[in-house]
Amino acid sequence: MARQRKTVITCAVTGAIHTPTMSDALPYSYDDIAQQAMDAAEAGAAILHLHARDNQTGAPSVRPHDFAPFLPRIKQATDAVVNISTGGSLTLSIQDRITPAKTFSPEMCSMNMGSMNFSFHPLANRYGDDDWKFDWEKDYVAGSDQNIFRNTFRDIKEAAETLAPHGIKFEHECYDVGHLYNLRFCMDIGLFKAPIFIQFIFGILGGIGPEVDNLIFMKRTADRLFGDDYRWSVLGAGGAQMPLAATASQMGGHVRVGLEDSLFISRGKLAESNAQQVTKIRRIVEDLGNEVATPDEAREILDLKG
Numbered sequence: 001m002a003r004q005r006k007t008v009i010t011c012a013v014t015g016a017i018h019t020p021t022m023s024d025a026l027p028y029s030y031d032d033i034a035q036q037a038m039d040a041a042e043a044g045a046a047i048l049h050l051h052a053r054d055n056q057t058g059a060p061s062v063r064p065h066d067f068a069p070f071l072p073r074i075k076q077a078t079d080a081v082v083n084i085s086t087g088g089s090l091t092l093s094i095q096d097r098i099t100p101a102k103t104f105s106p107e108m109c110s111m112n113m114g115s116m117n118f119s120f121h122p123l124a125n126r127y128g129d130d131d132w133k134f135d136w137e138k139d140y141v142a143g144s145d146q147n148i149f150r151n152t153f154r155d156i157k158e159a160a161e162t163l164a165p166h167g168i169k170f171e172h173e174c175y176d177v178g179h180l181y182n183l184r185f186c187m188d189i190g191l192f193k194a195p196i197f198i199q200f201i202f203g204i205l206g207g208i209g210p211e212v213d214n215l216i217f218m219k220r221t222a223d224r225l226f227g228d229d230y231r232w233s234v235l236g237a238g239g240a241q242m243p244l245a246a247t248a249s250q251m252g253g254h255v256r257v258g259l260e261d262s263l264f265i266s267r268g269k270l271a272e273s274n275a276q277q278v279t280k281i282r283r284i285v286e287d288l289g290n291e292v293a294t295p296d297e298a299r300e301i302l303d304l305k306g
C-alpha cells in the first residue's frame with residue numbers, strides 16, 4: 001500500500017474521565033467546549049471527538065440538551081468533522097450512551113469494541129513522573145465496579161443497528177488486540193461494512209500498553225485481518241500521546257490528541273488548551289514530512305457521508 005502522506009488529526013476535546021479538578025484547561029461549560037473545539041479546528045484538527053458535560057459541575061453528560069448549546073456553534077464556525085462519543089461514561093447503559101449520536105446524527109461517532117477494566121494508568125498519566133503517589137485500595141480496588149467499561153456483543157449490536165440508518169462512520173475504539181478480532185467477527189456477520197476506521201488505543205490500564213512494539217503488533221494484526229479495508233489512527237493515553245502519535249504518522253496512520261486523552265503538553269507540564277496539543281502534533285507531523293489533512297480531505301480519506 002502506498003505510504004499515506006496526509007495525516008488526519010482528531011482532537012478529543014474533553015471526554016468523561018478527567019475531572020475539572022485535575023486541570024484548569026479541561027473545558028466543561030458549553031462555552032468552553034465550543035471555544036476549545038473551534039480553536040482546535042483552527043489549529044489543524046480535521047475531526048472533533050466530542051463529549052458533553054454538565055454546564056455547572058463538569059460531570060459527564062449524555063443528555064442531548066448538554067450537547068445542543070455547543071454543537072451548532074462548532075458547525076457554524078468550522079468545517080471540522082463532528083464525531084460524537086458513544087462511550088459516554090463508564091457507568092451508563094448503551095442506550096443512554098448512543099442517545100446523543102442518535103439525536104444529532106453526526107458524520108462520525110465512536111464504537112467501542114470490547115469490555116474491559118478501564119483506568120488511566122497512574123504513572124503513564126503523570127507523564128512518567130514516578131514520584132506520584134496513588135492509593136491502590138482506594139483509587140483502584142474500591143472503585144472497581146465503576147471502572148468496568150461494558151461493551152458486550154449485545155451492546156455493540158444495539159449501537160450498530162440503531163445507528164446504521166444514520167450513515168455515521170464509526171471510530172472503532174480498539175484498546176487491545178482482542179478487540180481487533182471482535183471487530184473482524186462483527187464485520188463477518190455483517191454488522192459493520194468496509195472501509196472501516198480503527199482507533200488503536202494504548203496506555204489505558206486494562207488495555208494494551210503504550211510501547212512502540214505494541215503499535216507495530218496492532219498494525220500488523222489489523223493488516224492481516226482487514227487488508228486494504230481499513231484506515232487507522234493512534235491514541236496514546238497520558239505521556240504516550242505525542243510519542244505514539246508521531247510514530248503513527250510516520251507509519252502511515254492518523255493521530256488523535258486532546259485533553260480527553262492527556263492533560264499534558266510535555267513532561268510534567270499541563271497543557272494550556274486542546275489547541276496547544278493540536279499545534280504541537282501538527283508541527284511534529286509537518287516537520288517529519290507529512291501534510292495535515294483538511295476536513296474535506298479527511299472526509300475523502302475516511303469515506304464519510306459528508
Ligand code: KMH
Pocket residue numbers: 012015017085086087088110111112173201204260261
Ligand atoms: N476515552 C478514550 C480512551 C469514547 O468516547 O467512546 C476512548 C474514547 C471512548 O474516546
Ligand code: ZN
Pocket residue numbers: 012015016049051085087110260
Ligand atoms: Zn471519547
